[in-house]
Amino acid sequence: MKTLNAPSMIQSEIKNIPMIHLTDVHNDDTNPYFYVGRLEELPNEFQEFDSSHRHSYYALFYFTEGTGTHSIDFQSHTIEKNSLFFLRPGQVHSWTFSKPVKGFALKIYPDYLSEHGGQVTSFQNYPFFQPGNENSKLAIQDAEQLKNDFERLLGEKNTKPNSSLTYLLIQLVLQQSLKEFNTSFTDKITIDSKLWDFFKLLETNFKDQKTTSYYAKEMGISSGSFNQLCQKVYGKSAKAIIQERLVLEIKRLLLHSDLNINQIALTLGFSDNSYFSKFFKAHTNISPENFRLSKRKLP
Template sequence: MLQSIPTIDICTLADDIKQDEILISRFAPYLDAHKNLFFPHRHSFYHLVFFTDGGGSHTIDFESFDVKPGQIYFMVPGQVHSWEFEGFVDGYIINFSSSFIQSFLLRSGYFDNFNFLNGNPKDEVVDLPAEQLPEIISLFEKIVAEVEKPAVLGSDMVKLLMLQMFILINRCQGKGDNFGKQGYNQTLIRNFQKLIEQHYVDVKLPKDYAELLYITPNHLNAVCKDVLGLSAGEVIRNRTLLEAKRLLTNPRLNISEIAFNLNFSDNSYFTKFFKKIEGITPEEFRKKTLNNKS
């Protein structure tokens, strides 16, 4: 698929081009060094920002959030985001690859249990309780210290500190009791969503995903409605719609190119698909989004 939105790699942001697994920094100097990152862009890595000062807004996949101290947000690879800050902004930032901590764990699906790493913007922005802030800030300071003063097994220490922080944040969300205890339906939905992420351009029908999951289409549909409150077809269409919105943020791509990249037979069919779900045409969505950004 044509990449219409800039995709940022860790090595692009790092001083050392060989640094491709993790980048850790205080946020103010990071922001000063990368002033061009206010425009919509994707990451090829996980992106974590914790705010200690500042205000403004940031947008993740067309969901807008107010920036405030004590807030932490996460992003998964492929999501589109932008920010508009007001005044001085500071905090901490950690960019890390999917393999950075996974390589440290025996359970390959361990991070699937953290809601803030599931790709849903509403779960990715966490307002931390005031009583938790000193402990979270202390962990960030220890992580920064490991980077500023490298020591033996420093990379492993960073992984341990990050894991400790993730567990604390998970507790703040009140999600700890059932961690790692997903039932059959939740596991099935997670596998369904992973398949959609891989195949949404070419595979459009629930029956084809049901076949990949070795279940019947009716069973897949029933589980989707039970867990997500949506039909299996709606889940697939929503992922296609999200990618359409992402592509529409680039004014250099015309509607026909976007329809082609999303495997629609023609521009008219794509427009009808988009308007039926979103309520406006792709052109109207683009105009509205770009006007808001400007």
Template sequence: MKNAIPVYDICRLSDAPSGQKNQEFHVERFGSYVSRHPKSLHLSHGHSFYHMVLFTKGSGKHTIDFTQFTVKPGQLYCMIPGQVHSWNFSGDVDGYIINFSDNFFRSLLLRPDYLEQFIFFSGVSNDGVIQLKNSVLERVVSLFEELLSQSELVKTNGNTDILRVILLHTFLLIDETTAKVHSSAVAGSRQMLMKNFRRLIEQHYKTIRLPKEYADLLYITPNHLNALCQEMVNTTAGELIRERVLLEAKRLLINADLNISEIAYTLNFKDNSYFSRFFRKYEKISPEDFRARFVTTK
């Protein structure tokens, strides 16, 4: 399958000389990062890595998976591999950018799913955009500055564990200031169940569309699953499944090399007519018009 949306790896975006690029981690001031990529950042693109941007100066718009956010100082963006985004800045911007691979923590942590505990790495656009309070912002900036200085030392000593430790400290600090406080173990178990449901959707959205099938995988009843979704995210289980299918449809539609039939096949619809009806029903626009509107706005 051809892919018209560029998907960047860490080495391609790094400022290090060829042969000295780290395939698992990169940290840089955002101003210099933008100046080196003046055009590519404004076009829709994806990453094969985790991506964090902290703004300390500037304004503009940032679109993540077709949801647009207003850029402000003190704002932190956290994205996971596979998300599609683009920038549209107004004037000069600055801050910090951190890119790290899915494997970056695996040699340090026993739990391969460790990052999944942080809601800002859920892959849901709204969850990954955080406006930091000034007191927290100062601490995060200090940690990012430490990452910058330590990354220079790593180039000579090769020991990246200090980068991992500082980055984990940053995650825990952000999580501490943004996570909802749950007063009981029951609330914690509901949160874990919701997280498992989202994980199952991510794994099976192309082939499993019914809430009952997900409820069976979670060993609960469909009514229990719907009540959980209403309580935790104020929507139904079926809507969460549809949102994920529609998101992938949008990502594929901005790929000019794929026709509607190919997209329908990729998403496991029985034919392109059924896919088109599904898309129009929930997006109030045809797949063809969505594609045309997206292209004309770039």
């Protein structure tokens, strides 16, 4: 069995925001590519995990009971009965529970689907996992069906698992989630393989490579075609998407790390501290210092 490293989408961990890998929290040699379990059986440190962190894997959290708050990249969501949450690798999240929760967690290593089922079954086909999706929470309509799908997967995992059957049962959970997602949201974004490749490159290189031409060259297309593709799908230029990714990371580090402004600038490839501050303010209308102060004053 090959050794699992951090996924290609996240080559290095940003300072001071913990990155959690599957092997850190679930040491199961029989299923190294995924984990499925009950939320009520989470270790105590994860039952009240109000310290912001990242995952190196895709995750679904389905709450069948309980209440609380789930924060995902500066968006606060209410945890309630029959709510389903989606997380991509690298997103910063935390949660607190006001009433005990029950439900299911499914965590999947980024290469699992393509390695077991080919490109046709990659995460690219699930809009709730695609970059640009802002619908991180879903109110489940057919709660019994999704619960049964999770129970079947959990039952298979707890016996002597058959890898082919396990793969199909994971797909069943994802497909039922997709059915619910498509019913609830009509403004979903669907991206092609070129843009999927772009976002993978961006996650790996955004700290050091900030030009449209770099990504266009890596994808083997012209800068003009690259911009047209971004405009068609997102209504904005490739440059704007690259800069938005940088701004998001700056916000994450300002709020969730104790690095000073100069350290954050250097971490993200800005050699000029003054330019870094101007860049952030141009995109947010607030200085890095004031953003940090305003967010940390909130209860």
